[in-house]
Amino acid sequence: MDRSPEQTGPIVVVGGGAAGLEFVTRLSRQPRYRRQGVVLVDRSLGHIWKPRLHEIATAMQSQAGAENSFVGHASANGYRFEPGVLIDVDPASREIVLDHLFAPDGTMVLPRRRIGYGALVLAVGSEENDFDTPGARAHCLFLNTPEQAGRIRDALLAGAFRVARGQQQELSVAVIGGGATGVELAAEIKHAMDAFARHEPMDPGRVRMAVVEASERLLSANPPEVSEYAAASLRERGVELLTGERVTLVDEAGLQLASGRRIEAQLRLWTAGIRGPAAFEGIAALPRSRSGRVQVDAQLRCQAVPDVYAIGDCAEWTDPATGRPAPYTAQIASAQARYLAKAFAEQARGRLAQPFRFEGAGAIVSLADRGAAGNLTLRVGRRSRDHLIQGLSARWLYALLYRRHEFAILGWRRGLARVLADWLEETYEPTIKLH
Numbered sequence: 001m002d003r004s005p006e007q008t009g010p011i012v013v014v015g016g017g018a019a020g021l022e023f024v025t026r027l028s029r030q031p032r033y034r035r036q037g038v039v040l041v042d043r044s045l046g047h048i049w050k051p052r053l054h055e056i057a058t059a060m061q062s063q064a065g066a067e068n069s070f071v072g073h074a075s076a077n078g079y080r081f082e083p084g085v086l087i088d089v090d091p092a093s094r095e096i097v098l099d100h101l102f103a104p105d106g107t108m109v110l111p112r113r114r115i116g117y118g119a120l121v122l123a124v125g126s127e128e129n130d131f132d133t134p135g136a137r138a139h140c141l142f143l144n145t146p147e148q149a150g151r152i153r154d155a156l157l158a159g160a161f162r163v164a165r166g167q168q169q170e171l172s173v174a175v176i177g178g179g180a181t182g183v184e185l186a187a188e189i190k191h192a193m194d195a196f197a198r199h200e201p202m203d204p205g206r207v208r209m210a211v212v213e214a215s216e217r218l219l220s221a222n223p224p225e226v227s228e229y230a231a232a233s234l235r236e237r238g239v240e241l242l243t244g245e246r247v248t249l250v251d252e253a254g255l256q257l258a259s260g261r262r263i264e265a266q267l268r269l270w271t272a273g274i275r276g277p278a279a280f281e282g283i284a285a286l287p288r289s290r291s292g293r294v295q296v297d298a299q300l301r302c303q304a305v306p307d308v309y310a311i312g313d314c315a316e317w318t319d320p321a322t323g324r325p326a327p328y329t330a331q332i333a334s335a336q337a338r339y340l341a342k343a344f345a346e347q348a349r350g351r352l353a354q355p356f357r358f359e360g361a362g363a364i365v366s367l368a369d370r371g372a373a374g375n376l377t378l379r380v381g382r383r384s385r386d387h388l389i390q391g392l393s394a395r396w397l398y399a400l401l402y403r404r405h406e407f408a409i410l411g412w413r414r415g416l417a418r419v420l421a422d423w424l425e426e427t428y429e430p431t432i433k434l435h
């Protein structure tokens, strides 16, 4: 067993996303770790729950309204926030290396630094994966960070204004990838364009959309009924669905498909996959799996480096129930954060925690103003059954997932205040958010 993290120096967590921020919050609530020191490192100054990115990308949610400042969160919860970009891990000296930090105007804010750790928890998330498709990197917009979401929003609004003011006939958008992210993005774009048309003289029918998916159906990770419901909802809104079609090339005007078909699209939005984080690529001490992640054992420890753990999208944990790596979702990121905070407490008492287990509760996909669709997994003893949920009740459950995350990182008082603030914003702020 590793030493108790308490005896060996601060606990350094790199990445304040769905996994890292929940873990830091839970850990710093334990007085023993507050005394010892908990440090959160992130390349951004604020946290945004990634499943909300499609709302920011479509101007339906302001970035500022969805963000939690690390500075404020750290002082409220008794840990230290260190802005910086992880570029190396040195297990011999038990230090991490953070790159120079520059201000937007190019001036240096902080020099390259080393930070010592007693235990290191890696939670740096994932990178978008274009599967080396020619032209994808140069001609697509991606949706994996708040900055990328902002770029999609700006491009979408620019296109919508051009159509509204007669500068162009229509706006054509192709979403590459018909998984949860692609379906949610497509539905939200349609919703956003309807909202835009209420303020500007634009016919929303002039926004032409297609979703291209290599599998035979959308949402191939969900039961077929969920796919059918989502497909019907998108078709009803005029979205063309091209399933069983693989993109072989992207250029500045559209997509080439393996079937020989061509799709013209002014906006090309790539949501087709993720891989391990770029941050790990230059770190010699961390052996990476084929998908570029750190392999972890049953206690979420990095198998090759002592006192280093990994959680969330950057960790490859093989589920003993299936023998395969578990999926990369906010649900599992949160379960790993909860588990690891408890495992650290066990270790401090000199005990090895029980292995991490994950029993998914199902998956819900938002269809914007048309509700949501998904499957809820109910368990009785060892038996489990999937129940389909759809429409507005599914949308409520979907919203609850976000609130659960907010309450986990903010606590009940601030979480409730946020519910009220969001309700006020929805009531009084314009639907389309420009920032």
Ligand SMILES: Cc1cc2nc3c(=O)[nH]c(=O)nc-3n(C[C@H](O)[C@H](O)[C@H](O)COP(=O)(O)OP(=O)(O)OC[C@H]3O[C@@H](n4cnc5c(N)ncnc54)[C@H](O)[C@@H]3O)c2cc1C
Binding pocket: 014, 015, 016, 017, 018, 019, 020, 041, 042, 043, 044, 047, 049, 050, 051, 052, 053, 054, 084, 085, 086, 087, 123, 124, 125, 126, 143, 144, 145, 180, 181, 277, 279, 311, 312, 313, 314, 328, 329, 330, 331, 332, 333, 364, 365
């Ligand atoms: C558009 C979209 C929609 C999604 N919808 C859903 C959904 O509906 N349900 C669901 O369960 N899952 C969903 N997911 C997946 C889910 O968001 C991720 O599985 C989850 O966020 C992973 O959490 P994480 O903490 O591992 O990574 P992240 O939440 O990505 O956090 C990583 C953090 O690490 C920081 N970081 C990265 N590199 C460095 C570095 N080198 N140095 C310092 N800091 C660094 C980042 O700034 C970030 O704060 C969605 C994902 C996307 C992109």
